[in-house]
Amino acid sequence: MTDDAHKTSPKTEQISVPANGKAGVSANGLDPTEEALADRGNGKLDEAGPGAAAIAPGADAAVSGNGTGSVRKVDTETRTLAKTAAKKADDDPVGKVYDSVLIKRLGHYVKPYWVQAVISSISVMLKSLSDVTGPYLLKVAIDRYLVKEPGSELTWLGRRLPSDPWHGITQLAELYTLTLLLAYGFEFIQTYLMQWLGQKMMFDLRRDIFRHMQRLHVGFFDTHAVGRLVTRLTSDVDAINEMFTAGILAIVDDFVTLTIMAVIMLRTKWWLALLAFSVLPLILIVTRMFRDSVRESYRRVRAAIARINSFTQEHISGMSVVQLFNREERAYQDFEVVNKQHMVAFKDTIFAYALYYPAVDLLSTVAVALVLWWGGWSVLAHTSVTVGMLAMFNMYSLRFWRPIQDLSDKYNILQAAMAACERIFKLMDTKPEIVSPAKPKKGNGSNRIEFRHVWFTYQKLTDEQKAAVQRVVVAARDGATANEELAALKDIDWILKDVSFSVEPGQTVAIVGHTGAGKTTLTSLMMRFYEVTAGQILLDGVDVREHDVQELRQHFAVVLQDPFLFTGTIADNIRLGNAAITDAQMEQAARDVNVLDFVESLPNKFDQPVEERGNSLSTGQKQLINFARALAFNPRILILDEATSSVDTDTELRIRGALERMVEGRTSVLIAHRLSTVQRADSILVMHKGQLREMGSHQQLLAQRGLYWKLYQLQYKDQELGVGSR
Numbered sequence: 001m002t003d004d005a006h007k008t009s010p011k012t013e014q015i016s017v018p019a020n021g022k023a024g025v026s027a028n029g030l031d032p033t034e035e036a037l038a039d040r041g042n043g044k045l046d047e048a049g050p051g052a053a054a055i056a057p058g059a060d061a062a063v064s065g066n067g068t069g070s071v072r073k074v075d076t077e078t079r080t081l082a083k084t085a086a087k088k089a090d091d092d093p094v095g096k097v098y099d100s101v102l103i104k105r106l107g108h109y110v111k112p113y114w115v116q117a118v119i120s121s122i123s124v125m126l127k128s129l130s131d132v133t134g135p136y137l138l139k140v141a142i143d144r145y146l147v148k149e150p151g152s153e154l155t156w157l158g159r160r161l162p163s164d165p166w167h168g169i170t171q172l173a174e175l176y177t178l179t180l181l182l183a184y185g186f187e188f189i190q191t192y193l194m195q196w197l198g199q200k201m202m203f204d205l206r207r208d209i210f211r212h213m214q215r216l217h218v219g220f221f222d223t224h225a226v227g228r229l230v231t232r233l234t235s236d237v238d239a240i241n242e243m244f245t246a247g248i249l250a251i252v253d254d255f256v257t258l259t260i261m262a263v264i265m266l267r268t269k270w271w272l273a274l275l276a277f278s279v280l281p282l283i284l285i286v287t288r289m290f291r292d293s294v295r296e297s298y299r300r301v302r303a304a305i306a307r308i309n310s311f312t313q314e315h316i317s318g319m320s321v322v323q324l325f326n327r328e329e330r331a332y333q334d335f336e337v338v339n340k341q342h343m344v345a346f347k348d349t350i351f352a353y354a355l356y357y358p359a360v361d362l363l364s365t366v367a368v369a370l371v372l373w374w375g376g377w378s379v380l381a382h383t384s385v386t387v388g389m390l391a392m393f394n395m396y397s398l399r400f401w402r403p404i405q406d407l408s409d410k411y412n413i414l415q416a417a418m419a420a421c422e423r424i425f426k427l428m429d430t431k432p433e434i435v436s437p438a439k440p441k442k443g444n445g446s447n448r449i450e451f452r453h454v455w456f457t458y459q460k461l462t463d464e465q466k467a468a469v470q471r472v473v474v475a476a477r478d479g480a481t482a483n484e485e486l487a488a489l490k491d492i493d494w495i496l497k498d499v500s501f502s503v504e505p506g507q508t509v510a511i512v513g514h515t516g517a518g519k520t521t522l523t524s525l526m527m528r529f530y531e532v533t534a535g536q537i538l539l540d541g542v543d544v545r546e547h548d549v550q551e552l553r554q555h556f557a558v559v560l561q562d563p564f565l566f567t568g569t570i571a572d573n574i575r576l577g578n579a580a581i582t583d584a585q586m587e588q589a590a591r592d593v594n595v596l597d598f599v600e601s602l603p604n605k606f607d608q609p610v611e612e613r614g615n616s617l618s619t620g621q622k623q624l625i626n627f628a629r630a631l632a633f634n635p636r637i638l639i640l641d642e643a644t645s646s647v648d649t650d651t652e653l654r655i656r657g658a659l660e661r662m663v664e665g666r667t668s669v670l671i672a673h674r675l676s677t678v679q680r681a682d683s684i685l686v687m688h689k690g691q692l693r694e695m696g697s698h699q700q701l702l703a704q705r706g707l708y709w710k711l712y713q714l715q716y717k718d719q720e721l722g723v724g725s726r
């Protein structure tokens with residue numbers, strides 16, 4: 001880096017100086033490090049890079065378009081909001097710059113690449129050494145050959161220097177060039193190896209996080225926002241990478257440079273060195289003030305970016321609703337508030353940087369002036385200070401404070417990385433709540449499902465509450481009622497209450513009931529996506545908790561009301577990576593659900609690309625592909641959860657035949673609101689507020705004149721009205 005490389009034009013200085021003291025502004029006007037910093041700790045979908053790119057210019061535009069009065073109001077509002085947001089940013093445990101436990105765990109990821117890490121560290125030290133030799137060589141050149149100080153030794157590092165000035169200067173110039181080349185070489189080695197190590201480490205870390213997330217129970221994803229989890233894999237991992245590539249080694253570089261310069265200065269002329277260092281206390285005070293202020297505003301920047309991201313994400317996803325209800329202006333105003341929070345926070349950061357860097361520059365100039373003044377006097381007075389020494393001290397005094405400036409900046413990188421580390425390891429420490437038992441049991445292969453006094457709530461219960469509900473189940477098994485316990489458990493939000501039934505092998509059981517009655521929950525429990533709170537669910541005569549989880553789920557295929565497709569092709573979505581499904585089986589499955597015509601009409605047929613979440617297809621088409629997937633997997637148990645609700649009556653009729661073939665001889669569970677689709681089921685379960693209220697065939701239930709009958713009446717009337725109104 002050249003001496004004035006960190007000085008930039010006022011406009012860019014605000015932006016570029018903060019992060020690393022080096023010139024350079026990213027395309028979006030944010031320093032790359034700053035973008036990365038802002039990215040960390042974000043709440044929702046935090047693609048801070050592009051996010052920030054869109055934000056910075058937008059913020060300015062929003063402000064200029066506003067009246068000044070309201071700007072000030074928004075300013076105060078947003079400042080307060082931003083501060084509160086920053087305090088609430090649970091995802092941003094800012095504090096430590098070094099945590100031995102976290103570093104130790106990170107060490108696990110560096111260990112496989114320790115050779116590269118060691119070579120990098122040695123290179124950085126050698127580079128620092130080469131870097132600081134320049135001013136010393138200048139001193140030698142001046143004192144030995146230009147000014148010819150009396151008594152100047154013509155030796156250097158034990159080697160005799162040539163006495164001829166022309167020859168000597170040339171040799172020193174060669175030496176200087178050599179040190180520059182060495183510095184370049186060492187920097188190359190260090191940069192390349194460290195970046196390589198960083199990428200390897202990020203790869204390993206991301207792989208482990210993803211693998212861990214896949215093992216986590218479904219309930220975990222109910223309570224953790226997708227965006228936050230994505231952040232763990234992206235910007236948090238990046239933050240750690242930055243710590244390795246730009247943080248730690250740069251700190252080593254700074255320390256080594258500082259130490260070597262201090263040693264050379266002290267050894268050359270200790271009192272002149274102390275004179276140069278006399279501004280140190282002031283620089284430390286300024287640095288501390290800067291660090292505290294920037295830490296706080298960075299936190300606010302991160303919180304603000306989180307808000308902008310979640311706001312933008314939500315409004316882009318719901319753009320059609322925004323436009324339909326003409327909410328553009330309102331949404332724009334709301335966006336302006338969050339956008340402003342970001343700008344205000346960032347402005348504070350820039351203010352701190354704008355004050356700090358010139359302040360340190362000013363103090364270092366004071367140091368240089370002191371050295372020049374006192375040292376100059378000494379030269380004139382022909383004391384032991386030489387002109388060469390003065391030149392060297394001058395150069396070192398200017399450079400001496402830059403590592404300190406850099407260190408204060410690296411502090412932010414370390415702090416952000418430690419916060420990211422904490423979040424990542426917190427996620428990695430989350431134990432999957434649903435795991436296979438040590439010795440899984442095999443069932444009898446009958447495909448019989450049985451619910452025995454199942455109680456379930458999504459709430460977390462205390463041990464006491466769990467014991468109480470357990471006693472209720474035991475009493476129920478003995479045909480008794482545990483009234484006391486039941487009274488104690490009445491405030492719990494039960495989703496299923498004492499549900500018992502069985503689905504015999506090959507039978508089709510339909511579950512009906514109002515919205516929120518607990519129908520889907522019943523099927524989720526069968527596949528052990530959640531653990532029953534009390535009671536038992538048996539598959540093939542074995543408690544689902546005693547099955548191997550993967551084997552248990554292999555029994556099932558599910559078609560949901562909300563079909564899900566992955567990015568890939570239609571074939572990928574039917575096979576889901578199962579190579580055992582042949583092309584012929586895939587085609588047959590598509591034919592059976594009457595989606596083959598549609599697939600064949602596509603330009604690439606089964607290889608037709610499917611966009612994210614199947615956005616290029618209609619809901620009905622997606623659902624038919626989901627049907628084909630279920631059929632191609634040839635499951636032993638089939639669950640259809642409102643599976644035909646998104647296809648039109650015509651399509652439903654077309655796949656009804658396929659449905660009948662699908663459920664024939666296969667244990668099937670059918671959830672449906674339209675009672676017309678469940679009439680042929682062997683048994684119909686009527687759920688109401690978490691309880692199984694009625695059970696029987698269509699005719700039996702109608703004869704009972706209970707809940708099912710009422711539902712049937714309602715739908716029957718609806719149909720009549722529908723027909724009448726046409």
Ligand SMILES: Nc1ncnc2c1ncn2[C@@H]1O[C@H](COP(=O)(O)OP(=O)(O)OP(=O)(O)O)[C@@H](O)[C@H]1O
Pocket residue numbers: 222458495513514515516517518519520521522
């Ligand atoms: N992951 C969850 N976390 C907390 N509560 C949930 C969760 N999933 C469902 N619930 C609640 O459990 C209750 C039953 O939901 P469930 O989806 O089983 O009902 P359903 O009968 O299938 O309804 P629908 O016919 O609308 O699909 C609802 O009150 C719902 O709010």
